[in-house]
Structure formats: C-alpha cells, structure tokens
Amino acid sequence: MAVALGRTARILVADDDRAFRVSTTALLRQDGHEVLSAADGSETIDTIRRGACDLLLLDLRMPGPDGFSVVELLRREGQRVPILMISGFGTVDRTVQALHLGVDDFLMKPVEPDVLSARVAELLERRPLPRANGLEGPGGLVGRCAAMEAVFEAIRRVAPTDANVLVTGETGTGKELAARAVHELSPRNRGPFVAVNCAALAEGLLESELFGHVRGAFTGAVHDKPGLFEAAGGGTLFLDEIGEVGSALQQRLLRAIQEREVRRVGSVRSTRVDVRLVAATSRDLRKEVSEGRFRDDLFYRLNVFPVSLPALRERQGDIPLLIQTALDRAAFQARRARPLTCSPLAVRLLRGYGWPGNVRQLFAVLESAAIHADGDRIEAQHLSAEVRGDAAGGQTDGPRYRAEAAGEGERAAIVAALESTGGLREKTFQILGMSRTTLWRKMRAYEIDAPIAAKTAAKKTETPRFSGSRMDARGVPPLPGDLQPSA
Numbered sequence: 001m002a003v004a005l006g007r008t009a010r011i012l013v014a015d016d017d018r019a020f021r022v023s024t025t026a027l028l029r030q031d032g033h034e035v036l037s038a039a040d041g042s043e044t045i046d047t048i049r050r051g052a053c054d055l056l057l058l059d060l061r062m063p064g065p066d067g068f069s070v071v072e073l074l075r076r077e078g079q080r081v082p083i084l085m086i087s088g089f090g091t092v093d094r095t096v097q098a099l100h101l102g103v104d105d106f107l108m109k110p111v112e113p114d115v116l117s118a119r120v121a122e123l124l125e126r127r128p129l130p131r132a133n134g135l136e137g138p139g140g141l142v143g144r145c146a147a148m149e150a151v152f153e154a155i156r157r158v159a160p161t162d163a164n165v166l167v168t169g170e171t172g173t174g175k176e177l178a179a180r181a182v183h184e185l186s187p188r189n190r191g192p193f194v195a196v197n198c199a200a201l202a203e204g205l206l207e208s209e210l211f212g213h214v215r216g217a218f219t220g221a222v223h224d225k226p227g228l229f230e231a232a233g234g235g236t237l238f239l240d241e242i243g244e245v246g247s248a249l250q251q252r253l254l255r256a257i258q259e260r261e262v263r264r265v266g267s268v269r270s271t272r273v274d275v276r277l278v279a280a281t282s283r284d285l286r287k288e289v290s291e292g293r294f295r296d297d298l299f300y301r302l303n304v305f306p307v308s309l310p311a312l313r314e315r316q317g318d319i320p321l322l323i324q325t326a327l328d329r330a331a332f333q334a335r336r337a338r339p340l341t342c343s344p345l346a347v348r349l350l351r352g353y354g355w356p357g358n359v360r361q362l363f364a365v366l367e368s369a370a371i372h373a374d375g376d377r378i379e380a381q382h383l384s385a386e387v388r389g390d391a392a393g394g395q396t397d398g399p400r401y402r403a404e405a406a407g408e409g410e411r412a413a414i415v416a417a418l419e420s421t422g423g424l425r426e427k428t429f430q431i432l433g434m435s436r437t438t439l440w441r442k443m444r445a446y447e448i449d450a451p452i453a454a455k456t457a458a459k460k461t462e463t464p465r466f467s468g469s470r471m472d473a474r475g476v477p478p479l480p481g482d483l484q485p486s487a
C-alpha cells in the first residue's frame with residue numbers, strides 16, 4: 001500500500017499491439033512511472049520472473065500463452081504482482097473469469113487515459129509497504145505527512161532537555177504515544193514514566209494520588225503514601241487530561257513545578273522531586289485560560305514546549321500507511337499466515353471518512369474489519385456502518401454515493417448515481433468509486449439496465465482524451481449505448 005496516490009512504480013505493459021504499448025507507456029511515464037514492455041505471453045512471463053515489477057498491465061489476447069494462461073501460470077508460481085487486465089474483447093463473463101484467476105482489476109478497451117491512471121494508482125496503493133520499521137517515528141507514532149514530520153522533529157528536539165512539554169490534539173491522535181516518546185528519547189529514559197489521568201479521579205483523590213498523604217490525613221489514610229510526583233522521581237510524570245484539573249489543584253501543581261518540591265497531604269514537610277512534566281489535553285487550553293478556567297501561570301509553566309498533534313482528517317495522506325500498520329498488527333495478532341490487504345473501495349471509504357476518533361478509531365475499525373473478513377482482503381462491507389455511511393467529509397455528492405454503494409442501499413445508490421450523471425458511464429463509476437467492470441457486474445446483478453441508459457445514451461458528450469484520441473489501437477469502436485456491457 002502506498003503512502004499517497006502518485007507513488008511511482010515499475011510497470012510492465014504486456015500487449016502485442018505496438019501502438020497500444022507506445023501510447024500507454026507514454027501515459028504511464030507522464031505519471032512518473034518506469035515502464036517496461038512485452039509483446040507476447042512468454043516475454044511477459046520472463047519479465048515478471050526476473051522480478052521487480054510492481055504492476056502488470058496485461059492484454060487478454062496475445063500470441064504465446066494468452067492473458068488468462070499468463071495469469072494462471074504466474075499465480076500458480078506464487079507471483080503476487082498486481083495484474084490489471086485490459087482487453088478489447090471483454091465480456092462480463094470473461095471479466096468474472098479473470099477476477100477468479102487472480103486478476104486484480106479489469107478494464108475494457110478503449111481505455112480512457114484518466115481512468116487508466118486512476119486504476120493504476122489504486123492498484124499500486126495496495127502494494128505492501130516495507131514493514132513499518134523505519135517508517136515509525138519516535139514512540140511508534142506512525143505518519144509521514146509534513147505535520148507529523150514536524151511533530152517528530154519537535155519531539156526529538158525537546159526530548160533531551162528537561163523542559164516541560166504540553167501535548168495537544170483531539171482524542172485518539174496519539175498524545176500519550178507522543179508523551180512516551182519524549183520520555184524514551186530523554187536522558188530520563190532509565191527512570192520511570194508515570195502516567196496519571198487527571199479526568200479519571202475526583203479532585204481530592206487526584207490530589208492525594210499526585211502528592212501522596214500521611215497516615216491519618218483523611219479517613220482511610222492508614223499508611224503514609226508517596227505520591228506520583230515522588231514515584232516519578234528521576235523520570236517523567238505524564239499529566240493526561242490536564243484541562244480537567246480544578247482550580248485548587250492547579251494552584252498546588254503550580255507550586256510543585258515552581259519549587260520542585262511536593263508536600264504530602266496532611267504533612268508539614270516538603271520533599272524535593274526531580275521530575276520532568278509532560279501534560280496533555282484535548283481541550284483548547286488557551287481558551288480555558290482566556291475564559292478563566294485555567295490558570296495562566298500554570299499554563300505557561302506547562303506549555304514551555306508545545307507539541308500539537310494533527311487530527312487524522314487533516315492528514316488523510318497518511319491513511320494508507322496507517323491502514324497498513326493496522327492490518328499488519330491485526331494479521332500478527334490473529335496469527336494469520338498471509339498479510340491482510342484492503343480493497344480499493346474500502347481504502348477510498350476509509351480515506352473519505354471524517355474520523356472524529358482519529359487514529360484510535362481507525363485502528364478499531366480495521367481490527368473489527370479484520371475479524372469480519374473471511375479471506376485476506378478487507379472489503380467495504382467489513383467496515384463499520386459509520387465509515388460506510390458517512391456523508392461528512394463529503395462536500396460533494398460523491399462520498400455519499402460511494403458510502404451508500406457499499407451498504408445495503410447499493411442498488412439505490414447505483415440508480416441514484418446513474419440518474420445524477422444522466423447515465424454517463426464514466427462519471428457514474430467514478431462517483432460510485434467502483435471500477436467500470438464492477439459497475440457493470442453490479443448493474444447486471446441488480447438488473448438495472450436499459451431505461452436509464454437509453455434515456456441519455458443519445459446525448460452523451462465526449463470527454464477530452466489523451467493525445468486527442470482514445471487509446472484503442474485496434475480500432476475497436478466505442479460501445480454504442482453508453483451503459484451497454486460489451487457482452
């Protein structure tokens with residue numbers, strides 16, 4: 001799986017038709033890929049066997065072993081290169097046959113350049129990444145976008161110092177991971193990392209947890225007990241959900257930070273403490289300050305060095321990488337022999353969703369999907385209803401249709417999409433986020449046919465084409481009715 005669309009690759013174009021090879025090679029090179037070509041079945045097999053191809057564009061009818069035989073042989077050998085079959089002679093039956101043999105996608109000539117580019121990009125996205133090693137930032141934080149790189153840089157920079165760090169970000173963005181990373185990369189990493197969730201305890205209890213108490217300080221205080229400040233001595237104290245702390249405790253925290261000593265509840269003696277503080281909050285602490293709910297002096301003490309984690313919807317380019325991480329983990333936990341993958345439609349739905357619960361939610365959705373999936377591939381229907389049905393993120397109609405297409409209203413979604421495009425095939429499958437082939441297959445399965453197509457086939461408008469002509473070198477004319485499968 002690629003980190004972003006546009007990851008470049010080495011692609012083998014196998015077609016006996018020279019003109020098709022030339023035009024396709026030019027297109028793929030324009031997209032930044034390296035292109036090899038083969039003119040018959042044997043050459044294709046040899047090239048794949050020599051290795052290092054990321055994708056095979058394979059013609060169905062070729063001299064030597066034909067496309068089907070090539071696929072069969074390669075798959076039998078265990079070659080896992082993604083295969084996009086392209087044919088001028090496709091029928092729905094052949095498509096289904098090809099998919100059964102292990103072809104990943106199927107396009108019929110004439111192929112629109114834009115469609116080809118998009119399908120290639122999608123298939124490349126499913127390439128396995130080099131294992132997460134080396135791709136993870138400090139503390140196991142996963143991300144490659146500029147915002148995450150900035151976070152990694154900030155963590156690496158501040159960790160060796162003793163400065164207090166304030167980590168902010170929405171729920172599930174990895175604040176705790178970031179806090180641990182600061183500790184792990186600091187000279188204190190041999191000392192303890194003590195985390196306390198300030199929202200989980202009532203104020204009085206939190207106070208005695210943090211500062212400790214002496215025997216008899218309150219009912220139930222039967223022993224002297226050191227607090228977490230002392231427990232974290234020589235290490236890092238992580239104050240999670242710091243925004244939830246009430247004003248009395250804020251005052252005590254401020255004193256502890258300023259004086260570097262704590263006094264156990266009920267005691268008159270102070271103890272020196274040597275801790276580095278990392279605090280985290282999903283609240284806008286500046287706003288809390290300006291509205292008088294959080295002490296500004298404490299805020300400044302904690303916010304010596306801010307680290308702000310981006311929401312997942314602000315770094316959608318990282319989603320494929322996070323999907324891969326989640327799937328690797330799920331496969332490992334379930335002791336699966338083969339890696340899990342994600343269908344292009346599922347990836348698209350995952351990318352289009354708004355992720356209010358951020359990375360935590362994404363991981364949970366994929367963990368559950370991995371359990372639902374029978375095989376090694378996560379399909380759209382394995383995703384939770386909110387991901388499939390989310391209209392948000394959707395300024396356009398696209399995501400809504402896409403999402404519905406994966407759910408129970410699939411037939412209705414297809415009809416709605418067809419109607420919205422006036423039956424235009426190109427637009428419809430893009431809106432639905434399906435391949436043209438899938439759309440045809442589904443239309444057949446749902447018995448959606450002629451009426452919608454017939455209505456609009458006549459007024460179809462031409463879309464601009466690569467090099468001014470369709471990439472069909474065989475001269476196969478465009479299909480008559482726009483929505484007619486070429487069966």
Ligand SMILES: Nc1ncnc2c1ncn2[C@@H]1O[C@H](COP(=O)(O)OP(=O)(O)OP(=O)(O)O)[C@@H](O)[C@H]1O
Nearest residue numbers: 140141142170171172173174175176177282359360
């Ligand atoms: N960038 C990331 N890379 C890898 N895993 C992540 C990332 N962000 C979050 N996670 C995972 O998501 C889950 C939640 O992360 P974490 O507890 O750090 O979030 P948080 O910001 O502290 O959330 P909350 O505000 O709800 O406490 C964890 O399982 C964590 O491993």
Ligand SMILES: [Mg+2]
Nearest residue numbers: 175176240280
């Ligand atoms: Mg947290």
